[in-house]
Amino acid sequence: MPKKVVSGNYAAAYAVKHARVEVVAAYPITPQTSIIEKIAEFIANGEVENLQYVPVESEHSAMAACIGASATGARTFTATSAQGLALMHEMLHWAAGARLPIVMVDVNRAMAPPWSVWDDQTDSLSQRDTGWLQFYAENNQEVYDGVLMAFKIAEHEKVNLPVMIVESAFILSHTYDVVDMPEQEEIDEFLPPRKPLYTLTDFENPFSVGALGTPADYYEFRYKIAKAMEEAKKVIKEVGKEYGERFGRDYSQMIELYRTDDAEIVFMGMGSLMGTVKEAVDILRSEGYKVGAAKVRWFRPFPREELYELAKNVEGIAVLDRNFSFGQEGILFNEAKGVLYNTDARPIMKNYIVGLGGRDLTVNDVKAIAKNMKEIIEKGKLDREIEWYHLKR
Amino acid sequence: MNTLFGEKKAKAEKLVFKSVDEYPEAPITLGTTLLNFTGDWRTFMPVVDESKCIRCYICWKFCPEPAIYIKEDGHVAIDYDYCKGCGICANECPTKAITMVREEK
Ligand code: SF4
Ligand code: SF4
Numbered sequence: 001m002p003k004k005v006v007s008g009n010y011a012a013a014y015a016v017k018h019a020r021v022e023v024v025a026a027y028p029i030t031p032q033t034s035i036i037e038k039i040a041e042f043i044a045n046g047e048v049e050n051l052q053y054v055p056v057e058s059e060h061s062a063m064a065a066c067i068g069a070s071a072t073g074a075r076t077f078t079a080t081s082a083q084g085l086a087l088m089h090e091m092l093h094w095a096a097g098a099r100l101p102i103v104m105v106d107v108n109r110a111m112a113p114p115w116s117v118w119d120d121q122t123d124s125l126s127q128r129d130t131g132w133l134q135f136y137a138e139n140n141q142e143v144y145d146g147v148l149m150a151f152k153i154a155e156h157e158k159v160n161l162p163v164m165i166v167e168s169a170f171i172l173s174h175t176y177d178v179v180d181m182p183e184q185e186e187i188d189e190f191l192p193p194r195k196p197l198y199t200l201t202d203f204e205n206p207f208s209v210g211a212l213g214t215p216a217d218y219y220e221f222r223y224k225i226a227k228a229m230e231e232a233k234k235v236i237k238e239v240g241k242e243y244g245e246r247f248g249r250d251y252s253q254m255i256e257l258y259r260t261d262d263a264e265i266v267f268m269g270m271g272s273l274m275g276t277v278k279e280a281v282d283i284l285r286s287e288g289y290k291v292g293a294a295k296v297r298w299f300r301p302f303p304r305e306e307l308y309e310l311a312k313n314v315e316g317i318a319v320l321d322r323n324f325s326f327g328q329e330g331i332l333f334n335e336a337k338g339v340l341y342n343t344d345a346r347p348i349m350k351n352y353i354v355g356l357g358g359r360d361l362t363v364n365d366v367k368a369i370a371k372n373m374k375e376i377i378e379k380g381k382l383d384r385e386i387e388w389y390h391l392k393r
Numbered sequence: 394m395n396t397l398f399g400e401k402k403a404k405a406e407k408l409v410f411k412s413v414d415e416y417p418e419a420p421i422t423l424g425t426t427l428l429n430f431t432g433d434w435r436t437f438m439p440v441v442d443e444s445k446c447i448r449c450y451i452c453w454k455f456c457p458e459p460a461i462y463i464k465e466d467g468h469v470a471i472d473y474d475y476c477k478g479c480g481i482c483a484n485e486c487p488t489k490a491i492t493m494v495r496e497e498k
Binding site for chain 1: 410428
């Protein structure tokens with residue numbers, strides 16, 4: 001298998017090339033820009049055929065262009081970050097509502113002000129309710145694999161919903177790493193051309209997209225999206241398993257469990273910070289701590305069932321949120337705690353707000369969090385539910 | 394007035410989805426513009442003067458609602474159940490064959 005040393009953004013661009021994407025809407029925003037630059041380079045060098053590159057004047061237009069292109073049946077891609085993603089918000093609802101399997105990479109970046117270009121998950125998590133599936137990549141390999149799988153999942157006849165692949169600003173987007181890329185023929189076998197649910201270029205049977213949904217009809221279409229999200233769980237597992245069988249990296253689990261079999265304390269989180277956490281788990285294990293990591297790969301659809309299973313055998317879950325919902329708590333914490341409320345297994349859960357706006361989470365931080373969790377479990381009582389871990393005091 | 398009107402309403406009747414499984418997967422071509430009688434939004438109603446009409450069908454193309462018909466004799470007719478009274482047809486008609494008249498209710 002060919003290996004390349006690439007940044008997270010280039011990994012995404014290569015996956016777009018290998019997926020034989022037909023339309024890319026391009027608007028630059030830091031730190032996403034090098035994705036669309038690399039795609040432009042592929043076109044300039046004649047390395048891709050049949051790819052329409054649409055430069056647009058804003059992110060709102062980028063998503064509008066994707067919606068139009070996808071409605072004609074084309075395999076469609078774009079990428080964005082932070083304020084750009086926020087500007088797309090209205091169109092994100094539109095893409096999911098019209099059941100268009102657009103794939104987008106969001107490079108997680110903190111929302112301004114204060115102006116920031118560094119990592120933070122609040123931008124993508126703010127789009128939680130738009131009907132997009134969300135996958136959080138831990139490393140460059142997962143960015144590449146995630147984009148390839150995303151097209152297959154999004155375009156599956158039972159799904160037909162857009163997918164967001166999320167990677168962290170600079171930590172992945174601009175950092176180089178070895179990425180394994182299958183041969184083009186193998187990818188073509190895994191990912192055949194798209195079979196659209198409908199296409200605007202069907203001139204024999206004209207129809208309207210975005211028709212008026214009166215109170216007599218709107219409700220049923222919302223239910224259909226809800227059902228497709230549930231179906232997507234099965235499709236994600238199937239596609240993840242197939243990907244493993246073909247290319248050796250298995251993604252059949254929506255939550256990746258790391259050394260959790262006999263773990264008392266589990267660190268739960270999403271994205272690149274989980275690489276650090278896994279390393280800390282190894283060190284803590286060698287020091288006698290029974291700890292493990294649960295990396296939530298898919299945030300939408302939310303892996304309820306996997307979480308039920310995990311919670312059965314652990315005493316405490318430390319949820320590490322690189323995001324915050326003002327007036328409430330970390331968003332992953334909020335969701336995970338909500339899922340477990342009606343189950344018998346209710347481990348002690350504590351929310352650690354970490355790494356906002358690109359602040360580092362180090363192995364030593366994770367070790368300190370483990371010690372804090374151990375004390376809490378011994379006392380059987382939380383010191384506080386939400387801790388702003390890095391706060392200068 | 395014209396049999397076409399009746400046909401449209403019959404078609405609209407058929408488009409009522411009775412269970413969630415009958416709905417298409419994506420919200421395309423719901424026929425809801427047929428079921429939605431926009432006629433009661435109207436204050437001014439378009440009236441066609443056939444003696445001035447040159448049968449160019451510009452009004453038919455511009456009407457934003459399913460409200461204008463081409464009759465068998467080639468003239469245009471307005472289905473007031475769908476005409477919302479926007480006045481686009483009157484504005485676009487090159488021969489001023491359509492006038493907007495305040496409607497007595
Ligand atoms: S007034 Fe408007 S809605 Fe009525 S027929 Fe004319 S263009 Fe159509
Ligand atoms: S635009 Fe005027 S002239 Fe043309 S068809 Fe309509 S009513 Fe007749």
